[in-house]
Amino acid sequence: MHIFKLVFNFKSKLKVSLVFLFISLLSIQGFSQDSGLKWSNDGKSYYTIQSEGIVQHTLPSNDAKVLISKEQLIPSGSNTPLTVSYFTFSKDEQKVLLFTNTKRVWRLNTKGDYWVLDMVTGALQQLGKTLPEASLMFAKISPDGKLAAYVSDNNIYVEDLSNSKIKALTTDGTATLINGTFDWVYEEEFACRDGFRWSLDSKSIAYWQIDASDTKTFYMINNTDSIYSQIVPLEYPKVGETPSSCKVGVVTIDDVKTTWMDIPGNPRQNYLVRMEFIPATENLLIQQLNRKQNQSKLFIAEPRTGISKVIQEETDAAWVDIYQAGNHYSIDFTNNFIWYNNGKNILWTSEKDGWRHLYNVSLEGKKEQLITKGAYDFIDLSYIDTKNGYVYFMASPNNATQSYLYKTKLNGKGTLELVSPKALEGTHSYNVSPTGAFAVHSFSNHFTKPASELISFENHKPISTEASIEANLSRLQETSKVEFFKVTTAEGVEMDGWMVKPTNFDASKKYPVVFYVYSEPASTTVNDSYGAGRNWNYNGSMADDGYIYISLDNRGTPAPKGRAWRKSIYRNIGRINIKDQAMAAEEILKWHFVDPERIAVWGHSGGGSATLNLLFQYPEIYKTGISLAAISNQLTYDNIYQERYMGLPQENMEDFVKGSPVTYAENLQGNLLYIHGTGDDNVHYQNAEILVNELVKHNKQFQFMPYPNRTHGIREGEGTTAHLKTLFTNYLKTYCPPGGR
Numbered sequence: 068m069h070i071f072k073l074v075f076n077f078k079s080k081l082k083v084s085l086v087f088l089f090i091s092l093l094s095i096q097g098f099s100q101d102s103g104l105k106w107s108n109d110g111k112s113y114y115t116i117q118s119e120g121i122v123q124h125t126l127p128s129n130d131a132k133v134l135i136s137k138e139q140l141i142p143s144g145s146n147t148p149l150t151v152s153y154f155t156f157s158k159d160e161q162k163v164l165l166f167t168n169t170k171r172v173w174r175l176n177t178k179g180d181y182w183v184l185d186m187v188t189g190a191l192q193q194l195g196k197t198l199p200e201a202s203l204m205f206a207k208i209s210p211d212g213k214l215a216a217y218v219s220d221n222n223i224y225v226e227d228l229s230n231s232k233i234k235a236l237t238t239d240g241t242a243t244l245i246n247g248t249f250d251w252v253y254e255e256e257f258a259c260r261d262g263f264r265w266s267l268d269s270k271s272i273a274y275w276q277i278d279a280s281d282t283k284t285f286y287m288i289n290n291t292d293s294i295y296s297q298i299v300p301l302e303y304p305k306v307g308e309t310p311s312s313c314k315v316g317v318v319t320i321d322d323v324k325t326t327w328m329d330i331p332g333n334p335r336q337n338y339l340v341r342m343e344f345i346p347a348t349e350n351l352l353i354q355q356l357n358r359k360q361n362q363s364k365l366f367i368a369e370p371r372t373g374i375s376k377v378i379q380e381e382t383d384a385a386w387v388d389i390y391q392a393g394n395h396y397s398i399d400f401t402n403n404f405i406w407y408n409n410g411k412n413i414l415w416t417s418e419k420d421g422w423r424h425l426y427n428v429s430l431e432g433k434k435e436q437l438i439t440k441g442a443y444d445f446i447d448l449s450y451i452d453t454k455n456g457y458v459y460f461m462a463s464p465n466n467a468t469q470s471y472l473y474k475t476k477l478n479g480k481g482t483l484e485l486v487s488p489k490a491l492e493g494t495h496s497y498n499v500s501p502t503g504a505f506a507v508h509s510f511s512n513h514f515t516k517p518a519s520e521l522i523s524f525e526n527h528k529p530i531s532t533e534a535s536i537e538a539n540l541s542r543l544q545e546t547s548k549v550e551f552f553k554v555t556t557a558e559g560v561e562m563d564g565w566m567v568k569p570t571n572f573d574a575s576k577k578y579p580v581v582f583y584v585y586s587e588p589a590s591t592t593v594n595d596s597y598g599a600g601r602n603w604n605y606n607g608s609m610a611d612d613g614y615i616y617i618s619l620d621n622r623g624t625p626a627p628k629g630r631a632w633r634k635s636i637y638r639n640i641g642r643i644n645i646k647d648q649a650m651a652a653e654e655i656l657k658w659h660f661v662d663p664e665r666i667a668v669w670g671h672s673g674g675g676s677a678t679l680n681l682l683f684q685y686p687e688i689y690k691t692g693i694s695l696a697a698i699s700n701q702l703t704y705d706n707i708y709q710e711r712y713m714g715l716p717q718e719n720m721e722d723f724v725k726g727s728p729v730t731y732a733e734n735l736q737g738n739l740l741y742i743h744g745t746g747d748d749n750v751h752y753q754n755a756e757i758l759v760n761e762l763v764k765h766n767k768q769f770q771f772m773p774y775p776n777r778t779h780g781i782r783e784g785e786g787t788t789a790h791l792k793t794l795f796t797n798y799l800k801t802y803c804p805p806g807g808r
Contacts, residue, residue, distance in 0.1 A: 108160060110502030116151055121163070126505050127530045129521065135163065135184060142182070142191055149182060157208040161186050162228070164208055164215070170201045173251060173748065177260060181206040181217060183228060194226055195219060197233060204248055205261040209269035214320070216263065216272055218247035223263055223274055225320055236272060236318045237325070243302060245277040250311055252304055253277065255749065256707035257340050258391055261401050266344055271319045271370065273342060273351055278312040279304075281335075287746055291775045301748055306702055306709035306723070307716040313339045315353060317370035328368040330355055330375055338707070340389055343403050345430065346410030352430070356387065360711045363387040367430065379428055379435075381417060385637035386711045388423070390416040405448060407477075414438070414458070416445060418630040425460065427477070438479045444627035446470055450499040450506075450524070451477070459486065461495070467626040468551060468563050468595040469512075470494045472527075486527055490537060494596040499524055510536055511597035513565070514547035548610050549600035551593075554619070556650035563593045563626070564619040564651070567600040569807065570610045572660075576807030579665030581609065581799065582652065582689075583618040584681070586644040587673035588636060588712055593620040604669070604695075606796040613806035617655065621647035638714050641680050641701065641726025648677065649685040656688070660807075667803040669693040669795075672750060672779065679728035679739075679758070686736040691803040693795055695742045696750050696779055699729045699758035703751060732761040738802040739769040742791070744777030770798065 105114040112125045114134065121135040140148035153166040163184045169176035181194040181203050195203050198219045206217035208228075216225045221240030226233045237246040247263040254260050263274035279302045287299040304310060312334040316325040330339065330353060341354035351368045353375070362382045368375035381387055391402060405414040407427065415428040415435070423444040427436040439445050443464035449472060450459040459474045464483070472495055475481040487495045493512025500506060506524040511517040518539070521530045529535035536543070548567045555561045569578055583602065585592045593599075600616060602609055609616050620626055621644045623636025636643055656663050668689050670678045675697030682692035698704050701723045702716060709723075716723050724730055739762075743755040755773060762769055772794060777783050781791060 104498065104507065105154065105156070106498075106500045108156075108158075108501060110500030110504045113500070114154075116154070120148075121151070121154060126521065127523070129530065135186075139184065139189060139191065140165070142193065152176065152179070155208075157212045158210050159212055162208055162212055164206055166206070168201045172204075173254060175260070177204055178202060181215070183208070183215060192228070192231060195224065195233065196231070198224070205263070207263075207265060209265050210267055211269040214269060216265065218263070221245045221248065223247040223272065223318070225272070234320075234323065236320070236323055237274075237276075243278070243280040243282070245275075245279065247274045249275065250277050250279045250282070250302055251748070252311070252705045252707050253313075253338075256705065256711075257338070257389065257402070259340065259402055264343055264401075266317075266349070266370075267346070268349075270321070271317050273315060273317045273344060273370065275339065275342065276314050276316060278314075278334075281309065282311050283308060285751060287748065287752070289746070289776055299746070303748075303751075304706045306704055306706045306713070308706055309335050310338065310358060310706055311335070313337075315339055315342050315351070315368070317351070326370060326373050328353065328366075328370075328375055329373045330366055330368070332357070341402055341404060343401075346406050348410060352404055352413070356389070358710065359714065360386045360707075365428075378430055378432070379415075381419065383418065383634075385634040388416070388418065405451070407451060407453070414448065414451070418634075421630050423627070423630070425458065427479070436479050438477060439475060439483070440479065441483060442629070443483070444629065446627055449497045450503050452503055453477070457481075459497075459499070461497075463627055466595070467620075467628050468565075468591075468593050470496070472497055488527065488537060491540075492595075494594060497524075505530070508536070512595050513549040513551070513597065513599040514544055515540070515597060516543045516545065517597050518543050547600070551595065554651045554654050556647065556654060558650060560622060560647055560650070562619045562621060562647065562651050564617060565593055565599050567610050567616040569613045569615065569805075570608070573807050574660050577660055577662035578613060578615045578807050579662055579667065579803050579805060580615045580617055580652075580655065581803065582648070582666075582668040582681075583616065583674070584648060584668060584670040584677040585672075585674040586621050586624065586648060586670075586677040587640060588623055588625055588633065589673060589708075591620050591624045591626050592618040592674075593626075604693075604792055604795040605799070606792045609805075612800075614803075615661065619648060619651050621651070623647075637712060638719060638722045639726070640712055641676070641728070645677060645680045645684055648681060649688055652685075652688050662808060663688075664690065665803050667691040667693070667799060669695075669799075670697075671695040672697070675750075676728055679741075680726075680731065682737060682739060683728055683731035683734045686734055690737040691739075691799070692737065693740045693742070693798060696744065696747060696781060697728065697741070697754060697758075698750050699727065699732075699754040699761075701727045703754055703757070729758055729761050732758060732767065733765040735762065735765075735767040735769065738798075739767075740772070740794070740798045741769060742772045742774070742781065742794070744774045744779065744781045746776035746783075747779045749779040 115122050119133050120137045122131050123134040124131045137148040149167045151165050152169050155164045165182040167180050169179035179201050184191050202219045204218040208215050223236040223246050240246045249259045263272050282302045282304045284300045285303040289297040315328045318325040336358045338356045345352050353366045355364045364377050365379040366375040413428050415426045425438045425445045446461040448460050456477045457474045458477050461470050462473045463469045471487040474484050491510050496509045498507040507519050508522045509519040518536050520536050550566045552564050623644045668678050668681050675694040678692045678694040681689050745752045
């Protein structure tokens with residue numbers, strides 16, 4: 068039910084000193100910005116993939132040179148250089164790991180072929196040559212640079228880089244016994260993909276093992292790729308079903324023996340969501356969540372014995388949020404801990420005082436310390452400056468639709484200091500070099516195109532003044548019809564919103580309103596960033612055609628407005644979010660230029676569910692709805708997401724029933740267009756048929772469009788996007804006609 072995050076890709080050209088880059092909001096193969104820009108270990112340069120090969124840019128001059136030419140990327144016996152999708156350096160930067168020939172696994176391209184280029188000898192060797200093509204996952208060079216490890220077909224292998232000898236570290240991997248990576252639900256809901264870690268001495272590997280053998284199989288049907296239908300099986304734990312079993316083991320390279328960590332609790336009633344070797348020790352730090360995800364425990368485990376002990380616990384009346392630093396739609400996202408003080412401490416987030424704050428947690432039993440203080444939420448970590456005793460992080464105390472860089476003292480005794488330029492109001496992000504000397508600063512707002520600049524991080528000064536964002540602001544800014552506003556409901560709930568009025572707006576006329584909704588805990592829609600106010604499913608301009616387009620963020624969305632705002636939705640999905648949206652719409656309907664007879668709503672995924680609920684629960688407000696990939700019955704979705712926010716159906720089934728659109732389908736009075744891909748492995752197509760059955764039962768007329776074999780994004784297949792946009796636009800214009808009256 069997550070909405071894909073749009074990410075930036077950074078590129079530069081040879082011999083270019085200007086560092087000002089216009090960055091389009093495009094996801095490059097689902098990778099994070101780090102796949103396009105790699106910092107050197109000393110933080111004095113960065114690397115990018117160019118047509119010439121891999122290029123090194125030295126700072127602050129930004130001089131560029133080809134570090135690895137395309138000729139060096141030509142394998143023996145071939146005339147064509149490798150097409151590199153992603154690369155990393157070994158710890159000593161003497162070897163480069165290259166990811167090519169990539170294949171999609173659920174969300175991202177995480178399978179493919181890996182090659183290693185020796186920077187000293189120039190030798191280029193392929194890893195796992197005896198294993199199936201494009202089957203390797205998450206390859207990593209050992210800290211000593213002598214070995215590489217990777218996953219293939221749910222087993223972990225290690226390869227000697229000096230002679231290409233491959234050794235299997237696990238051999239029991241099957242479709243349901245998964246070593247070194249994760250099943251569908253762990254990846255989707257915990258952003259867990261890379262499932263193994265090298266020890267610091269390169270002598271062992273710690274890894275997750277998922278046993279999904281008791282997870283029931285959901286079957287999808289492929290009716291189009293052959294004359295006879297094909298069954299597509301998927302191990303998928305529905306809400307209320309027992310989770311897959313999970314454990315952590317440490318396998319030694321020499322004797323291939325695994326020691327399993329003894330983590331208390333039933334492995335089928337708990338989740339292990341973080342695991343990493345503690346710096347400067349041989350021990351592991353492991354985070355466990357109970358099934359309801361309202362209790363978190365941190366364990367230190369000894370790899371040699373498996374003995375573990377609890378060092379920190381936290382509970383929440385709703386759920387414990389798992390802070391995921393950075394962009395979790397990255398191929399190399401590892402959900403790691405934030406180490407501090409040479410591994411003796413970690414930085415930790417908690418909402419225990421009502422706000423999401425950063426804490427210093429000791430692994431040695433010392434009292435934890437609150438670092439960020441005040442009535443605001445910590446959003447994301449940017450950099451830890453241990454030398455000067457500061458932590459840099461994203462926050463927005465005064466405007467929940469924006470994001471800025473702040474700093475405060477690591478000892479918790481500092482004040483909140485704004486670092487981002489005051490003149491740039493909107494959404495900022497930072498990619499900071501390992502030493503904190505430089506950073507890529509990115510910025511946009513609803514009327515400013517996304518742009519980036521290289522800065523000296525300590526003083527936030529651009530390396531090239533003439534190429535800075537502020538110097539080029541006039542070129543970046545464009546006329547925008549987006550207006551941000553606040554609306555307060557009859558119950559006193561203040562909600563942020565944006566609105567786009569018709570191009571030739573006439574306040575004496577009444578216009579149709581189209582609401583765009585998501586409304587669930589996975590995402591906000593009201594963000595002051597470029598692209599706000601746009602409808603990607605609409606052909607043409609909604610404003611030019613005469614629509615008022617609005618989106619609102621209700622209680623329960625992950626806006627930086629405090630714990631009470633976010634967690635009020637616990638056991639209330641489909642109710643409190645729907646009520647907030649409807650009550651805000653009631654206030655908007657009081658505006659004299661709004662036509663109450665032409666009110667439409669649309670959304671995708673969780674927004675599709677909200678669209679159905681609004682149309683069914685408040686038919687007096689919403690006359691037309693377009694719902695894509697919606698959950699019609701909450702009992703059909705996965706256990707990790709749904710149980711986190713709704714509890715267990717065995718204990719509070721009534722909440723699931725009352726929050727499900729199918730419960731209210733008989734109330735449909737307006738116009739409904741329902742759209743779903745039959746190959747959706749996330750929100751299953753069964754939701755469509757469940758809803759269709761209920762609507763048919765009550766003789767409710769509607770329009771239904773199934774897209775064969777399309778997944779959750781409904782974008783695969785020739786002509787799909789154009790067809791969907793045409794369908795969406797024509798339906799909206801037919802049943803909610805545009806223009807002032």
